[in-house]
Amino acid sequence: MSRTIALLTDFGLDDPYVGQMKGMLAAHAPDSLIIDVSHGVEPFCISQGAFFLAAAMEHFPPDSVFITVIDPGVGSARRIIAAEFGQRIVLAPDNGVLELAENRFSGTVIVTDLSEAAAKIHSSATFHGRDIFAPLAASIACGTSPSSLGPKLPLREIVRRGFNKPVWLEDGVKTTVLHKDRFGNLVLNIPDTQTLPERMSIPEEQLLSGNDASCVKRVCCYAELEPGATGLLAGSQGYYELALNRGAASEMLGLEPGDALTLKF
Template sequence: MALITFTSDFGYSDHYVAAVKAKILSQEPQATIVDVSHGIEPFNIAHAEYVLGSVFRDFPEGTVHLAAVDTNGSKYGKYHAAKYKGHYFLLADNGLLSLLTDGQPEVVVELHADFPLMPFPAKDLLAPAALYLSKGGELEVLGERTQHFKQLLNRQLRLGDHAISGHVIHVDRYGNLITDITRDSIETIAHGRTFTVHFARETVGRILPNFTQVDDGDCCCIYNSLGQLCIGINKGHAAELLGLGFDSQVDVRFYPGS
């Protein structure tokens, strides 16, 4: 039986997470459910994409990812099961699928629902479908194939000969600012040149191994484990202290010579 991961915007103060798990475990007590996060900001598709998109590839192929974020986001009550790079996804038609798969899932089906506008679709529709897929079930049994699902676009980097312009795509719980600028993009443009990172009114000229390489309260840049450029303050909350947040602009500028 394949793993089931569970990501939601349900939080931790209500019974919703337990109710979805109970639905699965009451039918299959041996099911393995791995919590990714239930702290996704309510209805925040970009937050869900960053969190689940950062980790789903680390799970074995065949893993089923139940993404109960903004589950009532479609007024038409549409829900999908999809396959992408050997993984399965169950989620509402709210644009999250397009972000997770760059708009190119291999197979998408619209789930059959007896009552499309149900009050708790994560429990009553997505959970049973997740269990079915985890047991090796076929996508096509769950619904009709479709190519119609809500499309959202991830922000694209602006790359030039002497600069990269990107944005903050996530603020983690420590206040660190994660950007869509990657180590690969910087090294591709740099060709050995020096560069500086610009954000707010700050300029940083080095990428350090981790935040502890500067004094407490000082700002620095690192690459995280995913190779993304991150801005942080050692023992401080960078987002609050710098006045930056989701979608704030970050630039990397390159200079002649080495």
Template sequence: MFIAFLTDFGLQDDFVGTCHGVIKRIAPEAEIIDITHGIPPQAVLQGALVLANTLPYMPIGVHLAVVDPGVGGHRRALALEDAGGRLYVGPDNGLLIPAAEQAGIVEARELANPAYALESISRTFHGRDLFAPAAAHLAAGVPLAEFGPPIDPAALVRLDLPEPSFDDAVVGATALYVDSFGNIALNLTRDDLDRIGIVPGTRVELEVAGARCYAVVARTFADARSGDVILYEDSYRNMSVAISNGNAARMLHAAVGQSLRIRPV
């Protein structure tokens, strides 16, 4: 079985490799797909969105996700199953929910059975000692019910996803995450903009952190000149802000969670 693995561990340290080793010792036949380990530290919302966005492109298997600022605290450790047969392992901090709810959560369990964890569990590295072993045992065929007591899916922690606002043709948006190219993903879709007449070719004013600039709504980067700011639909069908051959987040001093205003001109 496949294990798709996502974390904020980075690749500078031994964390990812150690988790791979734990998984392979328990389930040598499991194939591990590293979605990314470049989620910014403690960025639970960004991790949740990346997990949900990439889910349709992953084989059915176990989805192991660890972005866990509450490690060692009172948050629960989870294993979930959705209606499509996918399994999820990670912290009960909202990280798994946007992905798991795409098909609907049919069963949730707290990871409480010591038989499916390492013998000694660190207070600060549940990825290695609790989540990776659970994912490996699930991949090896252990039934979900063996891992611990059931949890009502309605009682799982959920994230507050910001909603866009529309006021007199001014769109209020929020930066959801920034990718490694400096492109800024927004909580907007093409349909959101189409309904107020902001279509490809429209010139708009962007206001970020009190600073203003002009941008054009474009279909591709090729529609803009080098250095132009563009508003485009990204590969996951979210609207994003970019600079052709540049870094939008750096130029606009934009950060995750920041508000943006979009106004046609």
């Protein structure tokens, strides 16, 4: 039986791109179960793609193969890699999208450079997801070892962008927005294992004009917040999130995935 294949892209669902990738997978790995993690990553937003991958991996079968295509450098000299997190294998461009998964994984990560194998596959310059990632993932799902497709790559040599850890200050913390969910909650790159003060504040210069909701209260659930109040709570994905009770923190702050935010203690 072929492995489960998980798809994570920034392709959206308006174009035929996801369908074409699934068609390639069905042709090359017909026994594999194909599951969509998401195709709603903001275009080119590597930090959000990294968050989706890290949040999803542990909820999939242990031998799953992930195709993670958030690839603003498609067609360039950027590497294509396979990273083994135990039995789980992630195929991705080497652009930092593995950074959060690496940070959350407690074992040894083995990385293989698939660039030479990819170069042997006839492909368009703009759609490596269909032409390269899908057939390589199908081959691995059907039993091919990544080690047979290219040389090992030292883990220290893969690209990292620095959004895996917040920056701690004497009087606060600088964070990165990893995700804005459909409710307007902002997932920050602060692990929920970190202890934070009960009261914090957002500097006035980071608030939208006319907005004075600078006070942030640490709470356990959304319902603990008064209407219109801003809170920070440990979310379901392993990170703290900034939220309003029945409101959109993203609209209040005008923040998007990849943006920076400072919380003062």
